[in-house]
Every structure is written in C-alpha cells, then in structure tokens.
Amino acid sequence: MTTNVILVNLAALATIVWIVWYFWLSEKPRSVAVLADGGVQEVYIRVRGGYNPNLIVLSSHRPARLHFTRRETASCSEVVTFPDFDISRRLPVDEDVTIELDEMVPGEYDFACQMGMLRGKLVVTDGAAPPTSEELG
Numbered sequence: 568m569t570t571n572v573i574l575v576n577l578a579a580l581a582t583i584v585w586i587v588w589y590f591w592l593s594e595k596p597r598s599v600a601v602l603a604d605g606g607v608q609e610v611y612i613r614v615r616g617g618y619n620p621n622l623i624v625l626s627s628h629r630p631a632r633l634h635f636t637r638r639e640t641a642s643c644s645e646v647v648t649f650p651d652f653d654i655s656r657r658l659p660v661d662e663d664v665t666i667e668l669d670e671m672v673p674g675e676y677d678f679a680c681q682m683g684m685l686r687g688k689l690v691v692t693d694g695a696a697p698p699t700s701e702e703l704g
C-alpha cells in the first residue's frame with residue numbers, strides 16, 4: 568500500500584467515526600417540559616439538521632404538547648414520526664406543528680424523520696411533574 572492509499576483510508580475512517588459520533592453518541596442538551604396552565608407539558612422543538620432539543624424529559628402523569636417548528640427546506644426533516652404511537656406528521660417550513668400526547672407509560676419513546684436519519688427521544692419518568700434540572704443531575 569502506498570502512503571496515499573493509507574491516507575485516503577484514514578480519512579474515510581475518520582469520517583465514519585465522526586458520523587457515528589455525531590448522529591448517535593454526542594450528548595445534546597436535554598430538555599425538560601414546561602408545565603403550562605391546565606397542566607399540559609409544553610415542549611418547543613426546532614428542526615434544522617436535527618431536533619433541538621433531541622432529548623425531552625416528560626412526566627407520565629400529565630399530557631404533553633410537542634411544538635415542532637421546521638426551520639429548513641431540506642426534505643429529510645419533512646416528516647416526523649413517533650413509531651410507538653403510530654404518529655406521522657408533515658412539518659411545513661416555519662409552521663408550528665403541534666402533536667398532542669396523552670399521559671404516557673414511563674419509558675423511552677423515539678421519534679425520527681421518515682428515513683430515521685434525524686433522531687430524538689422522549690424520556691417519560693414517573694415524577695408527578697416534569698423533573699427539575701437538579702433532579703436530573
């Protein structure tokens with residue numbers, strides 16, 4: 568193997584490592600729902616190259632309202648799906664799309680774009696209200 572081939576392979580490997588880290592391993596800030604009047608947990612999610620936040624902590628004792636706003640035209644993020652709840656929603660650019668969820672059994676529920684490239688997760692805990700950031704550590 569010539570040096571050039573080795574360098575190309577190393578560059579390819581570095582790219583793969585970066586992709587794995589970026590999409591699956593990097594810790595993005597988690598979000599705790601805001602409790603609105605009427606006891607509904609409100610969460611605002613910005614969609615642009617991913618979901619921000621992509622880790623959302625909810626209480627199992629209250630319904631939730633997820634507001635998605637897609638700030639890009641890339642077709643990848645056009646649809647958001649919640650496979651566990653059989654929900655699939657189109658996200659028109661710059662529109663607030665609200666997904667209403669009833670009280671959920673504690674657990675983890677993934678959401679993603681249609682091809683599963685953008686991913687997020689709801690973490691539903693047994694707390695009476697959304698946990699505070701101190702409780703989360």
Ligand SMILES: [Cu+2]
Pocket residue numbers: 642643644680681682683684685
């Ligand atoms: Cu996609």
